[in-house]
Amino acid sequence: MNFHTRKWVKPEDLNPNGTLFGGSLLKWIDEEAAIYAIVQLGSQSVVTKLISEINFVSSARQGDIIELGITATEFGRTSLTMRCEVRNKITRKSILTIDKMVFVNMGENGTPVAHGKTEITYIKDQL
Structure with missing residues (x-):
């Protein structure tokens, strides 16, 4: 899994317990997964369909710096399934895992439409 996005935990991100x-x-x-799906499917018309159990x-x-890792696990006809992990950038300690996130490619009429992708596209292959 590649960890591309990093976030700095700031005061406005905290709960009453002083944690994220x-x-x-x-x-x-959700935003990072949507961007990942857009890049992988080559379509800006994707929506979140399912997020499985979230394990904090x-x-x-x-002050912590966290990083989000997302990877594609399955390409459906109209969907993309991903897995996610969030960890502390410095300690590498896991903060959260999500085993299954599904995004669907939508057509102009608001119904799922085939995307034609079958495997992960890497940036180096797009250039």
Whole structure:
């Protein structure tokens, strides 16, 4: 799994316990996963269909730098399934795991449409 996106945990990202608010983290993950799906499928018309069980393994605190890792695990006819891990950049300690996130490629009429992709596309192969 490649970890490309990094976030710095700031005061506005904290819950009353002084740790990273899960909602902030989930927003970052959903956005990163959508960008990943857009790049992989070559389409900006993707939507989140499913996010499986979210396993909060440990917490992050103000000042921590975290990194988000996402990788494709399956290409469906209209969908892309991914796995996600979030970890502390410095300690490499896992913060969160999600085994399954599904995004669907949507057509102009708002229904799923085939994307034609079958394997991960790497940036070096796109250039």
